[in-house]
Amino acid sequence: MRVGAAGPAKGFPSRGTRLSGMSQRILVVDDEQSIRTIVEFALKDAGFEVTSVGRGDDALAVIEREPVDLVVLDVMLPGMDGLEVCQRIRSERNLPIIMLSARGEELDKVLGLELGADDYVTKPFSPRELVSRVKANLRRGRMDTDVEESLRVGDLLIDPAARSVRRNDEEITLTLSEFEILHKLAKSPRRVFTRQELMDHLWKGTFYGDLRSVDVHVRHLRQKIEDDPSNPALIRTVRGVGYAFGGEDGSGT
Numbered sequence: 624m625r626v627g628a629a630g631p632a633k634g635f636p637s638r639g640t641r642l643s644g645m646s647q648r649i650l651v652v653d654d655e656q657s658i659r660t661i662v663e664f665a666l667k668d669a670g671f672e673v674t675s676v677g678r679g680d681d682a683l684a685v686i687e688r689e690p691v692d693l694v695v696l697d698v699m700l701p702g703m704d705g706l707e708v709c710q711r712i713r714s715e716r717n718l719p720i721i722m723l724s725a726r727g728e729e730l731d732k733v734l735g736l737e738l739g740a741d742d743y744v745t746k747p748f749s750p751r752e753l754v755s756r757v758k759a760n761l762r763r764g765r766m767d768t769d770v771e772e773s774l775r776v777g778d779l780l781i782d783p784a785a786r787s788v789r790r791n792d793e794e795i796t797l798t799l800s801e802f803e804i805l806h807k808l809a810k811s812p813r814r815v816f817t818r819q820e821l822m823d824h825l826w827k828g829t830f831y832g833d834l835r836s837v838d839v840h841v842r843h844l845r846q847k848i849e850d851d852p853s854n855p856a857l858i859r860t861v862r863g864v865g866y867a868f869g870g871e872d873g874s875g876t
Contacts, residue, residue: 647692648673648674648692649671649672649692649757650674650676650691650693651663651666651673652678652679652682652694653695653697653700654677654678658697662695662753664750669757674689679702679704679708686716692719693720693761694718694719694721695721695757696720696721696722697722712739717798719760721753722744723748724744724745724746736840737842737843739798741798742759743836744756763799763825774809777857781806786799795847795848797844798840800840807821808858808868809868816865817865819834822836837866844858
């Protein structure tokens with residue numbers, strides 16, 4: 624069964640305290656009750672706690688008052704649409720966001736990634752695929768990086784344990800995907816990584832989407848860490864291949 628086959632669907636610090644051993648909570652935001660019901664059932668069957676709402680403002684209220692580990696967010700919502708909700712969440716919190724968009728709405732996918740979404744799933748989709756993507760995003764969020772030391776590159780301090788990036792003691796807010804790409808590139812300066820290699824690093828072979836999403840994440844990353852994003856000095860494009868950190872002569876590292 625595929626959900627949505629009939630066509631496209633028309634500081635938030637956590638207030639609650641998660642108890643040890645409590646299941647992870649997924650917030651599902653979609654204005655179609657039938658989709659919410661199916662997705663909620665699939666996620667609960669996979670062992671998650673689920674809260675579902677049909678409006679963007681209700682989603683923001685949920686995030687403000689209770690612990691949420693991941694958001695499944697439809698683009699088309701009444702009132703505040705999913706893109707605005709994504710932007711509002713990302714401006715205050717760094718939790719995984721999976722956008723839902725109708726097949727063929729490429730602009731929505733790109734905008735969602737630009738505004739901070741970590742992943743997207745196109746309608747129609749299978750509940751099993753969505754559950755798999757939820758699990759993959761949550762795994763990425765809790766990867767054990769404590770054994771890796773902080774990495775200083777120029778005025779950037781990359782801390783894999785805290786998943787944080789600072790420039791001159793000022794924190795730069797990155798999405799999970801942006802951080803993973805930056806850390807991967809910065810650990811091997813001047814080495815050229817293909818888009819496929821970066822995608823495999825992000826998803827460990829479980830990603831079903833478009834390699835162009837790497838370009839979107841890199842473009843957004845440059846806007847946050849480069850002095851001049853239109854003339855990047857840190858993340859270099861190797862035309863026809865992929866990306867590298869720093870110049871071929873070692874500049875930028």
